[in-house]
Amino acid sequence: MDDRIKIIILAAGKGTRMKNELPKVLAPIRGKSMIKYLLEAVEKSGVDNKPVIVVGYEKEKVMKELGGGYDYVVEEEQLGTGHAVMVAQKILEKNADNVVVLYGDHPFIKPETIKKLVETHIGSDKKITMGVVKVQDFKDWRAFFYTDSRIIRNKNGDIVKDVQFRDANDEERKIKEINPCYFCFEASWLWKKLKTLNTDNDQKQYYLTDLVKIAIEEKTAIGSIEIEPYEALGADSKEEIEMLERLVVQ
Numbered sequence: 001m002d003d004r005i006k007i008i009i010l011a012a013g014k015g016t017r018m019k020n021e022l023p024k025v026l027a028p029i030r031g032k033s034m035i036k037y038l039l040e041a042v043e044k045s046g047v048d049n050k051p052v053i054v055v056g057y058e059k060e061k062v063m064k065e066l067g068g069g070y071d072y073v074v075e076e077e078q079l080g081t082g083h084a085v086m087v088a089q090k091i092l093e094k095n096a097d098n099v100v101v102l103y104g105d106h107p108f109i110k111p112e113t114i115k116k117l118v119e120t121h122i123g124s125d126k127k128i129t130m131g132v133v134k135v136q137d138f139k140d141w142r143a144f145f146y147t148d149s150r151i152i153r154n155k156n157g158d159i160v161k162d163v164q165f166r167d168a169n170d171e172e173r174k175i176k177e178i179n180p181c182y183f184c185f186e187a188s189w190l191w192k193k194l195k196t197l198n199t200d201n202d203q204k205q206y207y208l209t210d211l212v213k214i215a216i217e218e219k220t221a222i223g224s225i226e227i228e229p230y231e232a233l234g235a236d237s238k239e240e241i242e243m244l245e246r247l248v249v250q
Helices: 034-045 059-066 081-092 111-122 140-145 187-194 210-217 238-247
Strands: 005-011 052-055 071-074 098-103 128-134 150-153 159-163 183-186 222-227
Touching (some): 005 111, 034 098, 034 111, 052 059, 059 071, 071 081, 081 098, 081 187, 098 111, 098 187, 111 183, 140 238, 159 210, 183 187, 210 222
Parallel strands (some): 052 071, 128 222
Antiparallel strands (some): 150 159
């Protein structure tokens, strides 16, 4: 795979709802930390043999658990997904033409999906290519996705809106195509647009998903691939870890 493609893995969060002192990404699923599932998929994908891992809370524990073979950058203060990618920019700005963003607390993405996301992106002229998930309903374990943002398309199938759940009306909330926030960006576009992000939201954080809104406002076409719902599952609490343990594919 082209060495001008780099993967950033966001792994700085504390995970206060986990009710333990471990960094969130080290929470185990059947004896293996969430981030290790992801790193195995990244390795098998062949996309990037030395991904960048953004660490923060208890960074020494994460780095000790994962060892060498990765470029680590430290996010001293966790200010949102957009901010975490900004922190990684300093070591990637001159080393990548395209950048993939994945999450250390989303363990089940497949190697084939990572590869397909990149290949689809490179084979287009898009600034953003994103994974999307379509669910049949929001029942059982699929209820996990109910509060995710909805993808709205026009009659030509183009993405024209990514609406946050809290901002969605009743009809929009019925939409069953959601955004799990797996992205591949053209790097130069990404670095430029990161500078335009702001914290004008209730969490006062820089959100990577705002780049989708920016692209739409600028009439920049967005590419997408459909992925299996299972691959977009993540965990923020002990209860969600238990759910993933029931669903893990051996």
